[in-house]
Amino acid sequence: MNNALGLDVGTSRLVLAAKDGDAFTYSRQLNAFVTIPYAKMTERALRNEGVPYSLDNGQILVHGNEAARFADLLQMETRRPMDRGVLNPSEPESGARLKEMLKSLLAGRTPGQRIFFTVPAAPLGEDQGVTYHAATTGQLLEELGFHATPINEGLAVVYGEMENTNYSGIGVSLGGGLVNVCLAYLSMPVFSFSTAKAGDYIDSSTAAVTGDLATRVRLAKEEDFHLSGVYSNKLHQVLAVYYDDVIKTLVNGLREAFTNTRNLPKLSRPIPLVLSGGTAMPRGFRDRFEKALMEVEFPVRLSEIRMAAAPLTTTAKGALIAAMADMEDAQTSAARA
Ligand SMILES: Nc1ncnc2c1ncn2[C@@H]1O[C@H](COP(=O)(O)OP(=O)(O)OP(=O)(O)O)[C@@H](O)[C@H]1O
Ligand SMILES: [Mg+2]
Known part of the structure; x- marks a missing residue:
């Protein structure tokens, strides 16, 4: 058994990735x-x-x-310990709740293992907001006996999906609380940001219109909703409206970030953009996103826009890949010393 772990700390779910021989294995808990x-x-x-x-x-x-x-x-x-990608600092109990869940997810794992855990990027235009969350989550994992290191969620998508471009590309994770984006060049993060319109926003906005409970909307959304352009019932029609809102916010964020970033590397060839996360799951999402992106002037040439192989576990896998690489580095420098 490999001595490294990857953990996606999501608003909606916690996903633990480990490597068992050649295979990646995952366990999940609703957060x-x-x-x-x-x-x-x-x-x-x-x-x-x-x-x-x-x-x-x-x-x-x-x-x-x-x-x-x-x-x-x-x-x-x-009830949830996290909201919009982070622990709620005004609810001191939320850390204790998260710890209980991490404890049951990590039960049976040997303490002392190296664990990389995902943290969201700050919202576009801000550079604050995730420090408390990252520090607290890291501390909880250390208290449970693990060596914890944070990794940006969008970067984890790049690590999980883009080995074939030597980790150059745009990773997008569309979750419950946030959408996270990271541009990486040869494995190094160039910039990252988040937007707060994601799955929970779709649920609560739709619920407010239809008069349902948000949890019910969520179940219906996950069960049989797709973005086909033809909707047989009112709920699906309203869901599609808010899906378009989420996509538009993401596309505007991408365009703004790429237009305003001064240190953009000179990319010699087009790069891929990979979509992951639960909110990207409905059939038709990729096409809808591509169409919206093509309608704006996007300053970077893309080689492809594709779905991640397994959108619900991409970020946990990427965190695990980072943890394994870090372990190799540590072993190499120990051997040199
Ligand atoms: N099959 C599906 N179809 C549509 N939506 C789905 C599906 N599966 C999950 N979702 C939605 O995806 C969201 C959760 O995605 P994910 O597990 O990637 O988020 P997270 O990592 O927990 O959250 P975040 O990254 O925002 O902190 C929820 O809004 C959920 O309703
Ligand atoms: Mg996530």
């Missing part, structure tokens, strides 16, 4: 929890079923994948 009143009987039932939970102030907190099932059963919304 959410529900609280239920404490009763000894309930606690015993949860323990017997192997459901991850913790106790807090006379309540039981059920976290991870099981949280969605409980929320649906009890007709309540799940």
Whole structure:
């Protein structure tokens, strides 16, 4: 077993990547929890079923994948430790919640392992906002016994998908809380940014129009929505409107970032752009994005616009690749010393 791990710390899900022989393996937990009143009987039932939970102030907190099932059963919304890509600094409990979930995701892993974890880029035009999140998450992982290093989420897409261009290209991760973008040249990040219109924005905006619960909208969206241009029901029609809004915001962000960045490397050949993340999943997304990008003057020549091989695990895989490379570097310098 390789001694390195990759972790995608997402607003919506936590994904852990490891390498088992030649194969990449992944485990996932929903980054959410529900609280239920404490009763000894309930606690015993949860323990017997192997459901991850913790106790807090006379309540039981059920976290991870099981949280969605409980929320649906009890007709309540799940709660989240993170919002728009980062831990909420005004909710001191959010760190403790995230730690519980990381603990169950990392159960069985040998402490001392090197782990690279994804952090979002600052929103376009700002350079603040992710420091608290990155430091806190790193500290939680260290407390659990791992050697933690942050890696930019968009850069992780490049590492996960662009070996064949020697890690040159544009990585895009369309998640729940944020869309993250990174331009890398020969594995080095040139610039990165995020925009706050992503999956959660689509859910809550659509819910506000149709009068549904956001969790219900999300289920419908994930189940059978695609961007075909023809919509058979009102919900799909509204979803498409907000999808277009997300795409437009991303395209404007890309154009602005590429137009305003002064240190753009002189690219000798066209570079790829790869789309990953849950929000890029519906059929027709790639085509819709390409069409929108072609409508603006984009200052860089692209060799292709393609979907990541496995959009839900791309960033965790990229983080793992970074961790393995870092381990090799450490071994090389130890051998030299
Ligand atoms: N099959 C699907 N079709 C449509 N949307 C999907 C699908 N699967 C997941 N999603 C949506 O993708 C989003 C989650 O994507 P992802 O897991 O990449 O985000 P994350 O990494 O947790 O969040 P972030 O990167 O913003 O912090 C959610 O809005 C979810 O509803
Ligand atoms: Mg993500």
